[in-house]
Amino acid sequence: FPEPAAPAAAVPEAPKNFRAVSYSGETTNLNWDAPETQPDRWLIRYRPIGGSWINAGTTSLNNYYTVTGLSASTSYDFIVYAENGSTAWSGTRSAGSSIATAMTLPTTPANLQAHDYTGTSVRVTWETATPHGADRWLIQCRKNGGAWTNRNISTYKGYVASSLDVNTTYEFRVYAERGSTAWSGVRSAVSNTVSVTTLPAQPTNLTVTDRQPFSISLSWSTPIPHGADRWLIQRRAIGGAWRNCGTSTNTSFVVTDLSPNTTYEIRVYSEAGLVAWS
Numbered sequence: 001f002p003e004p005a006a007p008a009a010a011v012p013e014a015p016k017n018f019r020a021v022s023y024s025g026e027t028t029n030l031n032w033d034a035p036e037t038q039p040d041r042w043l044i045r046y047r048p049i050g051g052s053w054i055n056a057g058t059t060s061l062n063n064y065y066t067v068t069g070l071s072a073s074t075s076y077d078f079i080v081y082a083e084n085g086s087t088a089w090s091g092t093r094s095a096g097s098s099i100a101t102a103m104t105l106p107t108t109p110a111n112l113q114a115h116d117y118t119g120t121s122v123r124v125t126w127e128t129a130t131p132h133g134a135d136r137w138l139i140q141c142r143k144n145g146g147a148w149t150n151r152n153i154s155t156y157k158g159y160v161a162s163s164l165d166v167n168t169t170y171e172f173r174v175y176a177e178r179g180s181t182a183w184s185g186v187r188s189a190v191s192n193t194v195s196v197t198t199l200p201a202q203p204t205n206l207t208v209t210d211r212q213p214f215s216i217s218l219s220w221s222t223p224i225p226h227g228a229d230r231w232l233i234q235r236r237a238i239g240g241a242w243r244n245c246g247t248s249t250n251t252s253f254v255v256t257d258l259s260p261n262t263t264y265e266i267r268v269y270s271e272a273g274l275v276a277w278s
Contacts, residue, residue: 014035035082042060046077079096105187124174150183172195203270227270231253233253
């Protein structure tokens with residue numbers, strides 16, 4: 001006798017209250033309410049607005065799914081089905097849920113770094129996937145752990161923050177944004193945070209105030225505040241190696257132990273820290 005046919009899988013009830021609950025530049029998180037009788041799995045599909053449906057995947061563990069591999073700043077439709085049967089995508093399928101539509105965010109800036117900092121400026125750069133869907137990037141900073149403030153915007157992947165305080169710790173972070181008006185459009189998730197301490201103020205106008213056979217008197221200028229604990233003085237005979245002469249806690253110094261009738265080069269650094277020369 002022939003084997004009796006296997007009973008057809010019961011038609012599952014359609015999921016309800018389907019919605020996009022959160023999204024990034026490349027993902028969208030979906031959620032829905034399940035009926036009392038749980039199906040064998042859920043089937044998730046998506047399409048760019050006006051495009052063809054794409055099978056995103058299946059889940060049988062919960063009523064939650066994250067669609068990945070999306071394009072930034074792009075509108076998508078999403079739909080979910082309940083399914084019973086031994087093989088995914090070929091079992092007995094419910095009617096589809098309502099369609100949820102969501103637009104992904106601009107791509108989150110990544111690998112934010114600080115470069116080329118001085119006493120009053122810092123250059124920050126970041127990376128982004130392409131296409132990124134951003135009209136601009138928003139730069140925020142905070143000083144010494146204070147409140148975040150809006151610093152500026154950039155239309156390329158870099159920014160120079162100027163007019164900073166010397167010997168001060170700043171943190172920077174960046175968002176991607178789309179929309180017609182800066183600071184009020186749709187933002188990406190925030191980048192990593194980078195921290196940098198500006199240098200003490202650079203000495204300027206180094207001047208020889210007096211010359212003797214065995215010594216040279218110096219003075220220099222500095223902004224106030226300068227952020228320096230001391231100044232470091234170095235000298236070398238023309239063509240020789242630089243040598244540490246000493247330190248000063250004011251903007252003058254006498255270099256001694258020189259040879260008569262010899263030409264020297266002299267330079268000065270400002271330094272902050274507990275131990276001189278380090």
